[in-house]
Amino acid sequence: MRIAVIGGGVIGLTTAYALVCRGHQVELIEKRDQIALETSFANGGQLSYRYVSPLADAGVPLQALGWMLRGNGAPLRFRPKISTRQWRWCLRFLLACRRSTNQRNARHLLRLALHSQEILRRWREEDALGDFAWRANGKLVIYRDQTSFDKAAAGLDASAGQLVLDAQQCTDIEPALQPLAGKLRGGIYSPGDEVADCHLFCRRLLQRLEQSPNFRLRCGQAVSGLHSDHGRVRSLMLGKEQLEVDHLVIAAGAASGALLQPLGIELPVYPLKGYSLTLPLSSHAGIPETNVTDYDNKVVYARLGDQLRVAAMVDIGGWDANVDRGRISMLQRLASDTFPAAGDYRSATQWAGLRPATPEGTPLLGATALGNLWLNVGHGSLGFTLACGSADILCDLIGDQRPAVALDGLTLAS
Template identity: 85%
Template sequence: MRIAVIGGGVIGLTTAYALVRQGHQVELIEKRDQVALETSFANGGQLSYRYVSPLADAGVPLQALGWMFRGNDAPLRFRPKMSMQQWRWCARFLLACRRSTNRRNAAHLLRLALHSQQVLRNWREQDGLDDFAWRANGKLVIYRDRASLDKAAAGLNGDGNQQLFDADQCAAIEPALQPLADALQGGIYSPGDEVADCHLFCRRLLERLGRSPNFQLHGGQTVTALRSEQGRVCAVRLGPEELAVDHLVVAAGAASVALLRPLGIELPIYPLKGYSLTLPLRNHAGIPDTNVTDYDNKVVYARLGDNLRVAAMVDIGGWDASLDQGRIAMLQRLASEAFPAAGDYRSATQWAGLRPATPEGTPLLGATELDNLWLNVGHGSLGFTLACGSADLLCGLIGDQRPAVALDGLTLTS
């Protein structure tokens, strides 16, 4: 079938790759001249298959009220706008801030994440897909606050895939944390988690796709309209030209909202702005080899080859992806306090991006009311983690195959 995919980030590229593997003819449409230059460019890099708890949880609204008075060092910053879309999203977010809702959605995410890990393993082993700084190095979430640690520990299921550590055990599994040991209450270690460079991964996917006669990239092309007739999308309009399609997959991140609104499809997605630093390492001494998440500061650290990626913060306040130097300065300070031996964080490459998030934290996969229009959107901060599994599931749905895992809680109607 001739299938168009809108969006050249990690979600769109993995979708295109899965479809081409199944023999479909794929047209990938990306508004930038190159792929993966926005949300997929410099994200945290952690493939957190076991640590997938949504942002919406009991206690978060009260915490957020306290953070409002902290300025640039607040892990979450809310900037109200004269926007009904923002307020509708926030209202649904507040409704999702219950422990039972968080656990239910975390179970949906975990199911998808573990499938995604298996799909990436298959692509690496069967296709020889490599050279994107992938490592199986585990993840350690450290806690400075006892109440936060106790809350996280209560959610462990005892299957051994996540282990509760005290401060000394954290420093033993990751020696780079030794200087921080006195400030830690403990941590949760997930030995099966991984790390990779998302931008490099996207480039490798594009290289593989470029070798297939069934793939074409439409770079630097903006979708101006979707033309539908009799309950189906029949063409994608690219400026003055139209691209006829048998099926259409929308994987355009936060931009998917405006794209689908003219068709009467209102996506519950709002952009959560995040920041990162990429620091070339002078040496690896004192640098964490394990993925580290500083839970109370909401900062993640991942070594990607000879670089250290530091990512953090959530801004709920509009569609502007420009750098906020106050937020960047705060991230530089937190990173230099945690791992000062890495180098001069003031010289690190700075980045900000918009993570397309649903209020509940679960993505939207699968069918819409138009019978050949498909969604692969709303992955929030877990886009890289969930990308391969989401692509595989969507490819199966388009091919009318039974889903490899249950789609409960992962569709527009659930």
């Protein structure tokens, strides 16, 4: 079958790879001149398979009001716009800020995440993708606030293989945290979680795809329109060229909604802006070997080869992916206070990107009202974590096979 995939980030590339592996002819369409230059370029790098709690949770709206007083240091910052799309998204987010809703959606995400881990393992071991800074190094979420820690420990899903640690056990697992020992209240440790360089992973996938005669990459070509009739997509327009398709997968991140609006399909996906620093390492002294998430500051740390990736913050307020100097300065200070021996964070490479998120925090996979139009969108901050499993599920659905995991809570109709 001729299948077009729109979007050359980690979601689109994994989808294309899974489809080509099953014998389909795939055209991957990316509007930028190269693949993986947007959300997949410098994300947090953590493959957080077991710590998948959505942002929407009980208490978050009240916390957000307090965060607003912290200015550039706020983990979440809301900038209201004259936009019905933004306000509809925010209303659904508020409705999802219930403990029961959070726990239900976390179970949906955990199911998909564990499947994604298995698919990546298969690709690494059986397909020999090459190096992309992958390591099975575990994830440690540290808590400085006792109330936050008690809430996390009480809600722990023991079946996910997570462990509750006291402050001493946290520093035993990650010695680089020793300078913070007096400030820690405890941690949640997921020994089975992993780390990798998302952009490098995308490049490895592309190298393998380009070896197949069933694959074609179209970079620097924006989709200008989709043509449908009798309940199916027939073709898409790339400038003046009309490309006919048997199936079409939308994996264009935050831009997916604009593509589908002319077809009468509304996606509850909105961009959440995040920031990162990439610090070259001269040595590994004082560098965390475990993935570390500073829960109360909402900052993640991951060593990617000879670099330290630091990522944080959520800005709800539009489509501008430019770096905010105030936010970056605060991130530099937070990182320097946490792991001061890593180096001079002022010299780190700065980045900002738009994470395509649904209000509930769960992605949208599978069918639409059009029989051959498929979704793989809305993964938020878990795009890298969920990408391989989502791609595998899409292949099952397109091939009219039963997906490996239940899709409850993961579809547009959910």
